[in-house]
Amino acid sequence: MNVRTGLSVLLPIVLLAACHKDSSLPKPVTPGGTATSGTMNINLANPKAYSGNVSYEMIISEPGGKVLLDTIVSYAATVKAALSTSAGVVDLTLVDTVDGRHDLTVYKSINPSTWINALPSSYVTGFRSSLPNTTASSLFITHFPAVGAVGTDIFQTFFFNNGSVDSKTGANFSPSENTLDLGYQRYPGAYNYFSIPQLGLYKLYIPTRNKDTLDGAHMDTLLSVTYPRNIPFQMSYFGTTFLGITDTTNRLLDVNFMDAIYEHTLANVDLQYPRQPMQAYELYFNxxxxxxxxxxxxxYGKSVPTRWTFPDPAQFTVLNNQIDNLSIKFNTSTANAICYSGWNTSxxxxxLVLYWPPDSTSLHPLSMLTGLKGKFFSGALVSGMKFANFTFQQVPNFSYAGYFNYVNDPAKIATHQLTSTTFYTRYF
Known part of the structure; x- marks a missing residue:
């Protein structure tokens, strides 16, 4: 589940496929007009970005199978239309054929008239690879702790970020003098976060010049978290992101507490982070x-959760996982939950990724997709797919519809109204 895209320009309106005409396509909605009874207005952009004139297929159908819209549209375009239907919810199918693939995404029982994008954006802030307008700088560390001499790769012994970015450009360790000379790119106002995870030591400060000195003999002690295991698991270091937000109005100043290159782990410790309080913390734990x-x-909140009840696989049972017979039995509340499953060809x-509300416990993806008679895929292609995974996700304070209204609107994601969610994915 890791990466966020917004659209800042007015995109062209597209209703007809570029390569053929279809008289059954709905008429465009007049800007500023009002919908009539039995009409569902859509105005959907696609957050994916490809160079060149690359297109995808969008199909909107009623739950019973009636196709309301089938169009081939450029990723750089917005689909704006008035769908003639009395159905309160519809099914949305998107078909991506970039790089010779056929990737289908299906949303069951949704109302896309309340969406901004046809695909969800991630509410998880991913790793940054760079920051703008940085200056070449250096940090000279004296009394570098003895653990720094262990191993042939000095970068495995410490963790350093300028803000949220691993901007190191080199390091020179002198065993005889016990010093470390570190080069990096400095972003104005961003914290330097230097830690030695094995010793639980760190220093966090804002550098004010291009050449700094740090005394390794006077460092602070990291806080640590070990989550109770209501079911046994091993933390996935590189699948976890952990940010300290120093200024909620300027996310360029975030501090990244996880190394994107080296795995710094301690026995019986899941997380380590500085004692200085942040305005907020964002944690995606895997x-x-x-x-x-x-x-x-x-x-996402003003403190780091120190306890968490992880989802239990006993909450659901996969009864059938065939491409035309998917059925799930739930043994817990599904009031604030979504389900999604994946299939692949050999x-x-x-x-195929299929999203559906958990009250739909029996589904027939092959029959549904074959009935659409899509232009970019065939029933034969779908029939050869094998079940790969099933995810049960619980999202407090969000209904199934409310969740997609949120993740399909970048402006809503920026408000961080979604403050917690848990998930369990079973692989087959």
Whole structure:
């Protein structure tokens, strides 16, 4: 679940496929007009960005199978239309054929008239690879702790970020003088976060010049968190992101507490972070069970959660997982939950991701997709897909519809109204 896109320009309106005409396509909505009874207005952009004139297929259909819209549209375009239907919810199918693949995404029982984008954006802030307008700088560390001499790769012994970015440009360790000379790119106003995870030590400060000195003999002690295991799992270090937000109005000044390159772990410790309080913390925690299932949670708030009840695989039972017979039995409340499952062809060149509300416990993806008679895919392609995974996600304070209204609107994601969620993914 890791990466956020917004649209800042007015995009062209597209209703007809570029390569053929279809008289059944709905008429465009007059800007500023009002919808009549039995009309569902859509105005959907696609946050994916490809160079050149690359297109995808969008199909909107009623739950009973009646196709309301089938169009081939450029990723750079917005689909704006008035769909003639009395249905309160519809099914949305998107078909991506970039790089010779066939990737289908299907949303069951949704109302896209309340969406901004046809695909969801991530509410998890991912790793930054760079910051703008940086200056070449250096940090000279004296009394570098003895752990720094262990191993042939000095970068494995410490963790350094300028703000949210690993901007190191080099390091020179002198065993005889016990010093470390570190080069990096400095972003104005961003914190330097230097830590030695094995010793639980750190220093966090805002550099004010291009050449700084740090005394390794006078460092602070990291806080640590170890989550109780209501079910056994191993933390997935590189699947976890952990940010300290120093200024909620300027996310360029975030501090990243996780190394994107080296895995710094301690026995019986899941997280380490500085004692200085932040305006907010954003944590996406990932773990793997002994059967290679995936579990985790997301948290955004003024404190780091020190306890968490992880989702239990006993909450659901997959009764059938065929491409035309998917049925799930739930053993817990599904009031604030969404379900999604994945299928792949044997060569992994085609895939299907299906989202549905948990009250729909029996689904028939192959029949549904074959009935659409899509232009970019065939029933034969879908029939060869094998079940890959199933995810049960619980989102407090969000209904199924409310969740997609949120993740399909970048402006809503920026408000961080979604403050917690848990998920469990079973792989087959």
């Amino acid at each position: 773990g793997a069970t002994s059967t290679n299932d995936q579990l985790g949670f997301y948290s 060569d992994f060149k085609s895939s």
